[in-house]
Amino acid sequence: MIKILLVDDHPIVREGIIKILHRQPDIETVIEAETSKEALSHLKTSQFNVVILDISLPDKNGLLTLEQIKHDYPGLPVLILSMYTEEEYAIQSLKLGASGYLTKKALPDELLKAIQKIAAGGKYITATLAEKLACELDRKSDKPLYKYLTNREFHVMEMIVAGRTPKEIAELLTLSVRTINTYRSNIMEKLQLRNNAELVRYAIENKLFDK
Known part of the structure; x- marks a missing residue:
């Protein structure tokens, strides 16, 4: 029987x-948590x-929380949901x-399928994510990581390195702050960096924005 800890603040x-979970007969218990601390x-x-x-x-x-x-x-x-x-x-x-990732737009049956698979020790990823992972693996090691940034991501990176805040960048590009933060997250992921200080150092070391 499967015992689940469900962590969501809504x-x-x-x-x-x-x-949805109670549709599955082998799910024994679901314990709820609203916060990371409670989980x-x-x-x-x-x-x-x-x-x-x-x-x-x-x-x-x-x-x-996942990392901890x-x-x-x-x-x-x-399972990230x-x-x-x-x-x-x-x-x-x-x-x-994480053993799997689903958006909240997923169908109920897909959620149950994901739980069954990861509870049995497997991984659950969608076809879209599998393709994205394949592209990651296909990257040539001799190609600089910044070459995988889109033109927009590279532009956002340039402004971050210049010291502009997400709000300032959003106003300049006529985008939402959330969109800018998404671009920043993608940049960090592609360059395998953790914070703005590492991003600035990376840009300097690779002479990306020298005038």
């Missing part, structure tokens, strides 16, 4: 997911077969140890 979303507390006192984890949590980013879960419980499968598209966070989640 009661309506949790209620809907629980109704980690449940993990200390109970054993689970699968964690379903949202990225947007009120107290701590879901990816940081995989550090403390390396064998525990985690998020409102964010695969392009935004999927590969990053898998690199941090």
Whole structure:
């Protein structure tokens, strides 16, 4: 029987997911958590077969929570179930140890299929994500990573390195701050960097914006 820890801060979303999960006869229990702190507390006192984890949590980013879960419980499968598209966070989640990634637009049967697979020790990725991963593996090691940035990503990177804030960049490009943050996330993922300081150093070392 499968025991699940469901981590999401929206009661309506949790209620809907629980109704879906109860369709599966071998799902024994679903324990709910609204925050990262509450989820980690449940993990200390109970054993689970699968964690379903949202990225947007009120107290701590879901990816940081994922990283901590995989550090403390390396064998525990985690399925990321998020409102964010695969392009935004999927590969990053898998690199941090997630066993699967689904958006909240997924069909109920796909969610159940994903849980069954990762509970059995497998990985669950969609066809779209599999193609994206294949492209990652096909990259030639002798090609500089920045060459994989799109023109827009490269432009956003240039402005970040120049010290502009996401709000300033959004205004200049007539885009939302969230879109700019998505571009930044993609840049960091493609360049395998963690923060703006590393991004600036990377740009200097590769002489990307020398005048």
